[in-house]
Amino acid sequence: MAEIELKTAPADFRFPTTNQTRHCFTRYIEYHKCLNAKGEDAAECQKFARYYRSLCPVEWVERWNEQRENGTFPGPL
Amino acid sequence: MIEVFLEWRFLTIAPCDAAEPWQLGSQDAATPIMQGIIDLHHDIFFFLILIFVFVSRMLVRALWHFHEQKNPIPQRIVHGTTIEIIRTIFPSIIPMFIAIPSFALLYSMDEVVVDPAITIKAIGHQWYRSYEYSDYNSSDEQSLTFDSYTIPEDDPELGQSRLLEVDNRVVVPAKTHLRMIVTPADVPHSWAVPSSGVKCDAVPGRSNQTSILVQREGVYYGQCSEIRGTNHAFTIVVEAVPLKDYGSRVSNQFILQTN
Numbered sequence A: 001m002a003e004i005e006l007k008t009a010p011a012d013f014r015f016p017t018t019n020q021t022r023h024c025f026t027r028y029i030e031y032h033k034c035l036n037a038k039g040e041d042a043a044e045c046q047k048f049a050r051y052y053r054s055l056c057p058v059e060w061v062e063r064w065n066e067q068r069e070n071g072t073f074p075g076p077l
Numbered sequence B: 001m002i003e004v005f006l007e008w009r010f011l012t013i014a015p016c017d018a019a020e021p022w023q024l025g026s027q028d029a030a031t032p033i034m035q036g037i038i039d040l041h042h043d044i045f046f047f048l049i050l051i052f053v054f055v056s057r058m059l060v061r062a063l064w065h066f067h068e069q070k071n072p073i074p075q076r077i078v079h080g081t082t083i084e085i086i087r088t089i090f091p092s093i094i095p096m097f098i099a100i101p102s103f104a105l106l107y108s109m110d111e112v113v114v115d116p117a118i119t120i121k122a123i124g125h126q127w128y129r130s131y132e133y134s135d136y137n138s139s140d141e142q143s144l145t146f147d148s149y150t151i152p153e154d155d156p157e158l159g160q161s162r163l164l165e166v167d168n169r170v171v172v173p174a175k176t177h178l179r180m181i182v183t184p185a186d187v188p189h190s191w192a193v194p195s196s197g198v199k200c201d202a203v204p205g206r207s208n209q210t211s212i213l214v215q216r217e218g219v220y221y222g223q224c225s226e227i228r229g230t231n232h233a234f235t236i237v238v239e240a241v242p243l244k245d246y247g248s249r250v251s252n253q254f255i256l257q258t259n
């Protein structure tokens, strides 16, 4: 990993405000919806994963992953 | 004498993009936003001086001419069309000249025009700050995360600013559009770097974004701007490096962490 590619989640017109909480949450949901629809190892879902990892604090993602395992995730999946 | 002067110059200039003792003005701008803020300040100051001189003149004149013996009877003017038109029109035009550049600047700060190249997350903790560079992750567990602690009062090295230097600086590339995601893990914080013109509140359970375009390489100092107990003024140090060095700086740190 000597050369890194400068790429991150693009600016999304759905979330033009300073508050990006929903942006992160939506990308997380989009990723898991994509996995459910296209199978666990669909390559086209990986971009959503990159987006939510860029936008969401690690702590949030850990908590959501835990909630999904326990079946208590509050979002629509 | 000359030594005292040199020492004073040195002490005040050495940190460059940090606050100076007895500083009255802004720090040098490092981003277009900060340049805009400074320009707006100067624009408004023009009107401020204009109004100040005019009002002082009227006030001093009134006090000077109101005299018990010399002018025992004050003038009894109750109406004057010309003066009333002038003193209505001008005070309504001046705020317009202030408001137009002010709103232009305000909306340009919010606007995310281009897609950012890098997202950096600044997570506020009560007595330190952690930063996450997660653009290059391939799993949820793996992430370039590091903590940034202020160097305590009793151990700064020579040349470091007291209670302003940190152990791990945030490394960012210069001349690149950055997205800062600001959120705390405990109490409210505020991520502020004066020379970048950035002050972004960190509110628990919410993530705020602010975009930065650092125009020159350098080390920029800031402090947490939310009062929340002892040692609250937590330091933020941003180091802007040339884009070609950024990759190696980050990947070195990444290799250190993942191994």
Ligand SMILES: [Cu+2]
Residues within 6 Å of the ligand: B124, B125, B126, B188, B189, B190, B224, B225, B226, B228, B232, B234
């Ligand atoms: Cu803080």
